[in-house]
Amino acid sequence: MNLIEYPDRDTLMRKTAQAIADDLTIALEQRDEVVLAVPGGTTPGPVFDILSATTLDWARVHVILTDERWVPESDAESNAALLRKRLLIGQAAAAKFTPYFTEGTDIASAAQNLSAQLEPILPVDVLLLGMGADMHTASLFPHAEGLQAALAEAAPMLLPVTVEGQKSMRFSLTAPVLRNAAKTHLLITGSDKRAALSRAASLPPEQAPVQIVLPNANVHWSAS
Numbered sequence: 001m002n003l004i005e006y007p008d009r010d011t012l013m014r015k016t017a018q019a020i021a022d023d024l025t026i027a028l029e030q031r032d033e034v035v036l037a038v039p040g041g042t043t044p045g046p047v048f049d050i051l052s053a054t055t056l057d058w059a060r061v062h063v064i065l066t067d068e069r070w071v072p073e074s075d076a077e078s079n080a081a082l083l084r085k086r087l088l089i090g091q092a093a094a095a096k097f098t099p100y101f102t103e104g105t106d107i108a109s110a111a112q113n114l115s116a117q118l119e120p121i122l123p124v125d126v127l128l129l130g131m132g133a134d135m136h137t138a139s140l141f142p143h144a145e146g147l148q149a150a151l152a153e154a155a156p157m158l159l160p161v162t163v164e165g166q167k168s169m170r171f172s173l174t175a176p177v178l179r180n181a182a183k184t185h186l187l188i189t190g191s192d193k194r195a196a197l198s199r200a201a202s203l204p205p206e207q208a209p210v211q212i213v214l215p216n217a218n219v220h221w222s223a224s
């Protein structure tokens with residue numbers, strides 16, 4: 001794990017976006033199409049804003065979500081809606097994007113169909129993840145229904161996860177996909193998440209799913 005601490009949030013977001021852009025540029029020199037996997041949540045928006053204004057051969061970048069809340073894009077919880085608003089605009093509007101939620105399709109069938117459709121594009125070239133103070137990442141939450149299947153070595157690319165207390169089901173990239181990303185960036189802020197990161201290092205993935213990616217992760221952190 002490579003932990004980088006920044007003096008403030010603006011620097012954190014700028015430097016994280018730059019690291020992702022640099023990794024994408026290198027990947028684009030090596031492959032015709034590259035895969036960028038990004039999370040939702042409240043933290044990565046400023047990174048998306050910067051990336052969307054960054055000059056890259058975005059037409060050769062396939063953007064996918066690390067996870068989704070199982071809601072239509074009209075719902076405030078939708079990660080796909082977040083990307084369309086903050087990332088897939090400006091320069092990055094040329095990127096290819098595959099949303100996950102499909103109206104009228106049950107989540108288990110969607111997981112099977114999208115795994116079959118998207119597995120050929122793997123591995124993920126550049127992975128951006130967030131983390132909760134409970135040490136979840138993507139939608140792999142400790143003790144969640146579906147977590148064990150998502151942690152399995154033979155897990156398909158995408159699986160549904162049910163998180164106790166959350167109104168919508170979750171849809172997540174699984175451990176093998178996250179672990180096998182070529183470049184991984186974990187974006188976290190605040191003292192609670194910094195403490196959780198330290199705890200995660202000594203816990204098994206069942207209790208700290210973020211443990212899946214820590215060995216290969218560049219962790220970008222600021223206190224604010």
Ligand SMILES: O=C(O)[C@H](O)[C@@H](O)[C@H](O)[C@H](O)COP(=O)(O)O
Nearest residue numbers: 039040041042043130131137138
């Ligand atoms: O759908 C999501 O919410 C994200 O993909 C999720 O994994 C997020 O990265 C963490 O929950 C941290 O969320 P915050 O950035 O809001 O703290």
